Amino acid sequence: MKKISNFLLAILFSGFLQAQENSGLNLSINHIALSVKNADRSAEFYKTVMLLPEITNRTKIEGIRWVALADGRELHLISILKEPVTINKAVHLGLTSNDFDGVLKRLTDLKIPYSDWPGKPNTFTNRADGVKQLYFQDSDGYWIEVNSVNDKTIVVEQTKNEVWQMEENYWKYVKANDLKSYLSLWDEQFIGYPGNNIITGKDHITDWIVLMYKENSGKYSYVLDKKAVNVLAIS
Known part of the structure; x- marks a missing residue:
């Protein structure tokens, strides 16, 4: 069961990330705009203090300056609107x-x-x-x-905590025979070995829990000890 648990955890984590990536309208931040009193003064602040490089103001409108953030994001400094x-x-x-x-x-x-x-x-x-x-x-x-x-150290610790929380939820739902909550952990496109030697999808992922409770007359207990959580890579 320990090997199965580790395998399921890896699939669970990757499935969780895939579900996050595929959700909603796939919106991301392109730029942030600030209404400033003087675009030149504001641009100088962000270039001098924050060391942000200025980029081309593609609107070609006077009174607007653009600076670049990391990962292709932009900060637009706009002085043409005078409302407070x-x-x-x-x-x-x-x-x-x-x-x-x-x-x-x-x-x-x-x-x-x-x-x-x-x-x-x-x-x-x-x-x-x-x-x-x-x-x-x-x-x-x-x-x-x-x-x-x-900070990579902090990101690693956050990832460790998230992975361990998913492991705790996994077994908590199994113990409670809470099939609905257990199913919510898995991506709709899941394919794997949920507890036997048969490859299956999400529609049969709770079969092993149903069988286990049937064979054990509704009794199940476990002890989950946190020995170690390792993160192999952070992109």
């Missing part, structure tokens, strides 16, 4: 870096005030999941968060 914008900390630009300490040092060297989420100066928030967060404002007063989500 209400700004508070909850509305912020959330950026991540794999060099959080480098960001911290740069803000300190440039004497740019930063704080944690509650607003304590010159410190940062340590989130419950280990992610670091700091906050500061740009030349128009917009709040910017920089966090350490891209």
Whole structure:
């Protein structure tokens, strides 16, 4: 059963990711736009402080500047609309870096005030999941968060926790004979060995649970000990 459990866990995790990728309208962020008072001043801030490269403003409209974020995303700085914008900390630009300490040092060297989420100066928030967060404002007063989500060590730990949680849910549903919840763990395109030597799809993935409870008169117990969780690669 242990070998079957490990095999099922690997399929479960890959199926979960596939389900996430195939859900919804496959929307992703292309750009973020900020209404600024002076596009030139704002662009200078993001180029100088954040070291973001300027890219071509393909609208060709005066009063608009574009800078590039990572992964092909863009930040558009627009000064042609003059309506006032209400700004508070909850509305912020959330950026991540794999060099959080480098960001911290740069803000300190440039004497740019930063704080944690509650607003304590010159410190940062340590989130419950280990992610670091700091906050500061740009030349128009917009709040910017920089966090350490891209830190590979943190990502690995988060992935370990997610995988282990799926393992716990797997056996919890088996023990409760909760076939509906158990089925929800699996991708619709699942093909594998759910508990015997026969390749099957999701429509027969609970057969082994039904058979087990039938043979054991509705009794089943288990002990799940967390010995180790390893993540082989993070892309």
